[in-house]
Amino acid sequence: MPGTPNYTGLAGHSHDIPARAGVLLVNLGTPEAPTAAAVRPYLAQFLGDPRVIEYPRLLWKAILHGVILRVRPKRSAHAYSRIWTEQGSPLRVGSEALAAALQAELAQRRPGPVRVELAMRYGRPAVADTIARMQREGVRRLLVLPLYPQYSATSTGSVFDAVADTVKGLRWPPELRQINDYHDDPAYIAALAASVRAHWDRHGRGEKLLMSFHGIPERYLRAGDPYFCQCHATARLLREALGLTDEQAPMSFQSRVGRERWLHPYTDETVKALGRDGVKRLDAISPGFAVDCLETLEEIAMQNAEFFREAGGESMRYIRCLNADASHVDALAALVLRHTQGWPEFSPGYDAAAAATALAAARERARRASQGA
Numbered sequence: 001m002p003g004t005p006n007y008t009g010l011a012g013h014s015h016d017i018p019a020r021a022g023v024l025l026v027n028l029g030t031p032e033a034p035t036a037a038a039v040r041p042y043l044a045q046f047l048g049d050p051r052v053i054e055y056p057r058l059l060w061k062a063i064l065h066g067v068i069l070r071v072r073p074k075r076s077a078h079a080y081s082r083i084w085t086e087q088g089s090p091l092r093v094g095s096e097a098l099a100a101a102l103q104a105e106l107a108q109r110r111p112g113p114v115r116v117e118l119a120m121r122y123g124r125p126a127v128a129d130t131i132a133r134m135q136r137e138g139v140r141r142l143l144v145l146p147l148y149p150q151y152s153a154t155s156t157g158s159v160f161d162a163v164a165d166t167v168k169g170l171r172w173p174p175e176l177r178q179i180n181d182y183h184d185d186p187a188y189i190a191a192l193a194a195s196v197r198a199h200w201d202r203h204g205r206g207e208k209l210l211m212s213f214h215g216i217p218e219r220y221l222r223a224g225d226p227y228f229c230q231c232h233a234t235a236r237l238l239r240e241a242l243g244l245t246d247e248q249a250p251m252s253f254q255s256r257v258g259r260e261r262w263l264h265p266y267t268d269e270t271v272k273a274l275g276r277d278g279v280k281r282l283d284a285i286s287p288g289f290a291v292d293c294l295e296t297l298e299e300i301a302m303q304n305a306e307f308f309r310e311a312g313g314e315s316m317r318y319i320r321c322l323n324a325d326a327s328h329v330d331a332l333a334a335l336v337l338r339h340t341q342g343w344p345e346f347s348p349g350y351d352a353a354a355a356a357t358a359l360a361a362a363r364e365r366a367r368r369a370s371q372g373a
């Protein structure tokens with residue numbers, strides 16, 4: 001029988017629940033509403049993270065609270081209001097849809113009780129709350145999959161911090177595995193290439209395909225962050241899959257904040273230069289984002305498309321992220337299966353019926369205990 005038998009005589013004790021495996025998808029997080037009041041606490045948590053801003057702490061806290069959090073929330077809220085949907089923030093809606101689709105796919109491919117949950121690094125649902133709840137519900141093995149194809153200390157590394165902090169506080173932490181990155185995963189690259197080809201079939205082919213990745217300060221690259229090289233590797237593999245040259249498919253880095261130098265070339269300068277150089281129809285894709293968000297829908301599809309037109313281009317068409325597309329779900333499911341080898345819940349021969357019976361019995365014992373029977 002899966003799980004640890006309960007020898008304690010304490011009904012509802014944590015041993016009493018059959019073991020299950022969990023997959024925790026983690027994305028960046030997003031404000032609760034497109035308003036300055038909702039954006040402020042989100043930005044305070046995000047920009048207060050020492051993984052994101054590597055700067056002398058006291059000095060940075062003073063700048064953050066004294067200057068940035070007085071100005072930026074209003075500006076960001078305006079940008080969010082341009083992309084907000086009836087269901088809420090695109091990042092949340094897309095991430096939830098992806099988690100649900102992955103849950104369904106894994107349930108089909110594997111016999112065991114596998115739980116897929118979504119947490120956010122900043123805002124809600126918090127990583128700590130989600131892992132603690134999964135633990136209470138019997139998750140004894142946990143795979144953490146940050147929704148960042150390329151590793152950066154600022155994104156993936158920070159997710160691992162949150163996981164480590166959580167595990168420290170648990171009496172009985174789950175067995176833990178973490179996926180660092182999947183920037184060169186063949187199924188992921190194939191899914192990206194297929195999405196570009198589908199776009200070409202529908203809209204015709206632009207003269208160039210711009211691949212824009214989120215930037216980070218160049219200082220972090222020099223300190224050893226592998227992000228820049230992983231972005232280059234993704235870009236090269238995508239070019240190869242599509243049969244394009246560096247010229248036909250340039251890459252760039254977007255979203256810089258502050259005055260220091262970030263990774264080059266910058267996306268805004270690149271689209272302006274392409275427009276000036278006589279490119280008329282430009283395709284753009286963001287292969288560093290699993291799910292569409294402010295940085296793709298507002299910054300690329302709206303802002304940079306406008307920069308391109310102002311510089312003389314005719315139209316820049318944005319190719320959406322893979323979101324909950326079947327090809328994306330298939331790629332992530334295969335990734336999960338590779339990283340969970342040896343876990344009984346994912347292995348053929350797992351007795352799902354026995355686990356379900358044990359779970360029902362444990363629930364019944366807990367119900368009786370709570371009624372004082």
Ligand SMILES: C=CC1=C(C)c2cc3[nH]c(cc4nc(cc5[nH]c(cc1n2)c(C)c5CCC(=O)O)C(CCC(=O)O)=C4C)c(C)c3C=C
Nearest residue numbers: 028029030031052076091152154155214216257293294295
């Ligand atoms: C100022 C430092 C920042 C670093 C370093 C950084 C790295 C980084 N970010 C992402 C992914 C996303 N970032 C998003 C928004 C966003 N990013 C920053 C700043 C840094 N990011 C800010 C201030 C914001 C908030 C919006 C704004 O005020 O401009 C998002 C979108 C969130 C959403 O709600 O839609 C994503 C996704 C990665 C992958 C990364 C390092 C590689």
Ligand SMILES: [Fe+2]
Nearest residue numbers: 028214255295
């Ligand atoms: Fe960011």
Ligand SMILES: [Fe+2]
Nearest residue numbers: 255294295299
């Ligand atoms: Fe941005």
